[in-house]
Amino acid sequence: MKSQSATLLAEVRAFRQNHPDVRYVDLIALDIAGHFYGKRYPVEMLEKVAAGSPLKLPQNAVLLGAQGGLFKIGDYCFNDGDPDANRRLVPGTLKPVSWESQPLGQMLITSDGTEAPIEFEPREVLARVLERLHHKDIHPVVAFELEFYLFDKKLDNGLPQFPRDPLSDDADDQPTLHIERLSRFSEVLDDMAQTAKAQGIDITVITAEIGPGQFEINFGHSQDALRAADWAALFCRSTRGVALKHGYRASFMAKPYLQFPGSGMHVHVSLYDGAGNNLLAAHQQQPLRHAVAGCLALLPHCMPIFSPNHNAFRRLGGTVNAATRASWGFEDRDACVRIPDSDPRNLRIEHRLASADANPYLVLAAILAGLEHGLEARQEPIAPLNEDRSSGTDFPVEMLDAVRAMQHQQVVRDTLGAEFVDVYCENKRQDHLAFQQEIHAREYRWFL
Known part of the structure; x- marks a missing residue:
């Protein structure tokens, strides 16, 4: 875990050095419907996450429908208190975004490889099959x-x-x-x-x-x-x-x-x-x-x-x-x-x-x-x-x-x-x- 944090920290610092004009990075993951969700982080906060600070997003963001709404699925979404779940940064995916009007970066995040992966997160489903x-x-x-x-x-x-x-x-x-x-x-x-x-x-x-x-x-x-x-x-x-x-x-x-x-x-x-x-x-x-x-x-x-x-x-x-x-x-x-x-x-x-x-x-x-x-x-x-x-x-x-x-x-x-x-x-x-x-x-x- 320490070696991975060191690798991620080096990746973020190298990105900041190579792209000094980028102030924000989109942390993104794919939901069930195949759309990206996530948060836009100040790049200095991303460095803290890379060093080991928690990265949490709502667990139920994975369950968004095709139009972005939430459905009642068992106890999820409306009877579970909408809890947060841990995510981690995916090494090697921090890259500049060139199609936006302002300088921006993006990086994949996932729950696979965390202490409590989200069982229905698409990337985690594939990770389990591969394992x-x-x-x-x-x-x-x-x-x-x-x-x-x-x-x-x-x-x-x-x-x-x-x-x-x-x-x-x-x-x-x-x-x-x-x-x-x-x-x-x-x-x-x-x-x-x-x-x-x-x-x-x-x-x-x-x-x-x-x-x-x-x-x-x-x-x-x-x-x-x-x-x-x-x-x-x-x-x-x-x-x-x-x-x-x-x-x-x-x-x-x-x-x-x-x-x-x-x-x-x-x-x-x-x-x-x-x-x-x-x-x-x-x-x-x-x-x-x-x-x-x-x-x-x-x-x-x-x-x-x-x-x-x-x-x-x-x-x-x-x-x-x-x-x-x-x-x-x-x-x-x-x-x-x-x-x-x-x-x-x-x-x-x-x-x-x-x-x-x-x-x-x-x-x-x-x-x-x-x-x-x-x-x-x-x-x-x-x-x-x-x-x-x-x-x-x-x-x-x-x-x-x-x-x-x-x-x-x-x-x-x-x-x-x-x-x-x-x-x-x-x-x-x-x-x-x-x-x-x-x-x-x-x-x-x-x-x-």
């Missing part, structure tokens, strides 16, 4: 890919507008994969990339996707799975900020246009032992088949994680590469679980089902839980799509059905934590019901 895997000598290497849309900064009666092509000033309203779109939007995309790198995020490939104004960013493979999820979370925050600075809106909304492809979160995972051997490639790749079977078995019971809101379910069964059933295949982008072509050293699964606005900590935790379950159950998977295009098992495509399927599945409760599952499912149930408490214009058109 269990490490005790079994299983060490994941992880890389995220995120799709997102650019929109014009101004909305049209609340609806998104296509972004303006900076060269022609025309709307970028044509679905295309043409690489020229990277050139036309190079100024904002380059700023996004450089800003992400300044945050310590290892980004690699940028792709123009099929949707108008849609792009994809790839991250480097990381042996620190928690850090890989940190990168995905932080990238969403910085990208939205940079877009606004350039006169756009950036959104990771799963399905902003019904007629165009949705935005997904693709996660590449390989598993190694302590000696560096790829566990999935052993014994003629039989563990790979077991891992796939485990992923597919738990997938229908983790849909509230992979599709965390009403809009995310619209993405399923849509246009391009959006699975409608739990399936797998070799080099097949129609599958939920794709096996990219690779040598045995780099053999991995690519989990493609999650929406881009899903919580990256929870998505990775659910994927790893499926892989772990498969390696232990040693079941054969269903036929891959390469052999049978109709292969697959059904999963819920509506939130209340998905919540019921998740809440009472014992393997999910055992691997992700029963307390987390109960809290998360009730949060999603209440969010869904709150979403229904508004009459939309379409109802008047249909039924008035």
Whole structure:
């Protein structure tokens, strides 16, 4: 603990020396809905926290709904006195914020690794899964890919507008994969990339996707799975900020246009032992088949994680590469679980089902839980799509059905934590019901 305090103190002091104009630092963490919450600290107070002073925030901040409100979940929120809970600083995440009008810093905080971690905090859920895997000598290497849309900064009666092509000033309203779109939007995309790198995020490939104004960013493979999820979370925050600075809106909304492809979160995972051997490639790749079977078995019971809101379910069964059933295949982008072509050293699964606005900590935790379950159950998977295009098992495509399927599945409760599952499912149930408490214009058109 003393060595970690010394490391954190050195990090804060170095930051102050390199950025003397920064007076405040945002201490941030991801809540259940995938939004950042936190506090803005004077930088001199941050130095005291790094030296060991307590850092406390309300425990129930983790339970905020999609719109920021609190729901009654068991005794939480309204019958527990709204207690504080300890957080800690995440080493290596103190970075300057370049998209705000005033000099600012930001740093991740978490409850994992404290004396009393919050059982339903997303980062803590992932940390517990990783700790269990490490005790079994299983060490994941992880890389995220995120799709997102650019929109014009101004909305049209609340609806998104296509972004303006900076060269022609025309709307970028044509679905295309043409690489020229990277050139036309190079100024904002380059700023996004450089800003992400300044945050310590290892980004690699940028792709123009099929949707108008849609792009994809790839991250480097990381042996620190928690850090890989940190990168995905932080990238969403910085990208939205940079877009606004350039006169756009950036959104990771799963399905902003019904007629165009949705935005997904693709996660590449390989598993190694302590000696560096790829566990999935052993014994003629039989563990790979077991891992796939485990992923597919738990997938229908983790849909509230992979599709965390009403809009995310619209993405399923849509246009391009959006699975409608739990399936797998070799080099097949129609599958939920794709096996990219690779040598045995780099053999991995690519989990493609999650929406881009899903919580990256929870998505990775659910994927790893499926892989772990498969390696232990040693079941054969269903036929891959390469052999049978109709292969697959059904999963819920509506939130209340998905919540019921998740809440009472014992393997999910055992691997992700029963307390987390109960809290998360009730949060999603209440969010869904709150979403229904508004009459939309379409109802008047249909039924008035």
